[in-house]
Amino acid sequence: MNLAAMDPQTYDAQLQQKRIKLEQAFAQFEPPEIEVFASEPAHYRMRAEFRVWHEGDDLYYYMFDKVLNAKVRCEQYLPASELINKMMLALMAELRPNPTLRHKLFQVDFLSTLSGEILVSLLYHRQLDDDWRAQANALKQRLSAEFKVNLIGRARKQKIDLDKDFVVESLEVNNKTFLYKQIENSFTQPNAKVSVKMLEWALDVTQDSRGDLLELYCGNGNFSIALAQNFERVLATELAKPSVDAAQYNIEVNGIENLQIIRMSAEDFSDAMAKKRSFRRLDGIDLDSYVCNTIFVDPPRAGIDPDTLALVQGYERILYISCNPTTLQHNLEVLSATHRVVRFALFDQFPYTEHMESGVLLERHPC
Numbered sequence: 001m002n003l004a005a006m007d008p009q010t011y012d013a014q015l016q017q018k019r020i021k022l023e024q025a026f027a028q029f030e031p032p033e034i035e036v037f038a039s040e041p042a043h044y045r046m047r048a049e050f051r052v053w054h055e056g057d058d059l060y061y062y063m064f065d066k067v068l069n070a071k072v073r074c075e076q077y078l079p080a081s082e083l084i085n086k087m088m089l090a091l092m093a094e095l096r097p098n099p100t101l102r103h104k105l106f107q108v109d110f111l112s113t114l115s116g117e118i119l120v121s122l123l124y125h126r127q128l129d130d131d132w133r134a135q136a137n138a139l140k141q142r143l144s145a146e147f148k149v150n151l152i153g154r155a156r157k158q159k160i161d162l163d164k165d166f167v168v169e170s171l172e173v174n175n176k177t178f179l180y181k182q183i184e185n186s187f188t189q190p191n192a193k194v195s196v197k198m199l200e201w202a203l204d205v206t207q208d209s210r211g212d213l214l215e216l217y218c219g220n221g222n223f224s225i226a227l228a229q230n231f232e233r234v235l236a237t238e239l240a241k242p243s244v245d246a247a248q249y250n251i252e253v254n255g256i257e258n259l260q261i262i263r264m265s266a267e268d269f270s271d272a273m274a275k276k277r278s279f280r281r282l283d284g285i286d287l288d289s290y291v292c293n294t295i296f297v298d299p300p301r302a303g304i305d306p307d308t309l310a311l312v313q314g315y316e317r318i319l320y321i322s323c324n325p326t327t328l329q330h331n332l333e334v335l336s337a338t339h340r341v342v343r344f345a346l347f348d349q350f351p352y353t354e355h356m357e358s359g360v361l362l363e364r365h366p367c
């Protein structure tokens with residue numbers, strides 16, 4: 001974290017620098033002009049985590065500043081949503097004078113939404129007992145006068161949900177509302193408003209699609225749910241069980257009837273598609289019945305492994321969302337032998353940092 005860089009006055013200039021850097025890094029692939037999607041310059045992060053410092057009777061949130069090489073007290077945090085900032089103040093005012101709730105508390109995580117829900121996780125270096133539970137319940141009651149809040153207590157091998165361990169986000173995508181269950185400690189896009197721009201861009205680049213869609217690394221169905229309208233059917237896979245459970249909920253609550261999610265790693269799924277191995281989880285799913293011209297991938301920072309990349313390369317159109325330009329570059333070095341980049345976007349998910357989220361649409365070279 002570099003707190004000095006977080007200056008809304010310099011936001012536009014910082015984004016231009018990112019655009020230039022991305023343009024230079026990908027020049028070898030001769031992409032069309034980059035489409036740039038800016039963030040809000042403040043209050044754009046829906047998640048934030050803070051360490052907690054104890055100093056006599058005082059108690060405060062802090063972050064580690066890489067440039068100053070020091071911890072910095074945070075009463076408020078510019079990147080975090082307004083809801084998180086409001087909750088930071090209300091929560092700390094409650095925790096500071098409460099011996100039970102502050103005892104050995106070392107971290108607080110916030111997960112907020114545009115829908116107004118917020119989840120607060122309190123992390124401790126001690127086991128949590130009935131006294132903690134009673135105090136936490138009373139705290140939740142008091143906070144509920146002002147917030148749609150849920151509290152979770154965590155300690156080594158212990159997790160106490162006072163009510164539920166998720167929030168339901170509501171995103172307006174091209175004038176349609178989609179609901180998304182987001183589970184504590186599972187992957188969700190951090191910048192909700194930029195996430196909406198990503199969904200709208202993905203809908204735009206796939207609007208003339210034919211047939212079915214195969215999606216790898218689908219998380220809680222963030223893209224799958226929105227993209228289903230552009231395809232006959234969607235088959236999506238994801239490794240993490242909580243995300244798959246959230247995706248099933250999201251299919252139901254959004255009334256999506258042409259989307260099926262399977263819990264499987266991309267590597268195993270590639271083996272199944274290549275008929276190298278068979279898997280019980282695929283019983284009842286006729287992979288050969290899917291007619292997919294398009295594959296959609298949104299892998300973790302490590303990018304796509306070689307076997308999965310070989311599978312991806314077999315499709316006519318590849319839509320690739322990436323949170324790591326370095327691994328995207330490596331994967332494009334392989335894919336560019338058969339495909340060319342026809343759309344290229346920079347989504348500023350992570351203002352004031354080096355991180356860059358990009359979107360690439362590739363089409364197979366004509367033979």
Ligand SMILES: C[S@@+](CC[C@H](N)C(=O)[O-])C[C@H]1O[C@@H](n2cnc3c(N)ncnc32)[C@H](O)[C@@H]1O
Pocket residue numbers: 187188189216217218219220221222223237238239240243264265266267298299300301323
């Ligand atoms: C960048 S996130 C994208 C999630 C989703 N597309 C979204 O927008 O929320 C990458 C996802 O890949 C999943 N993942 C990580 N390694 C995987 C693997 N080997 N096979 C399948 N999924 C994996 C993670 O659990 C995570 O949900």
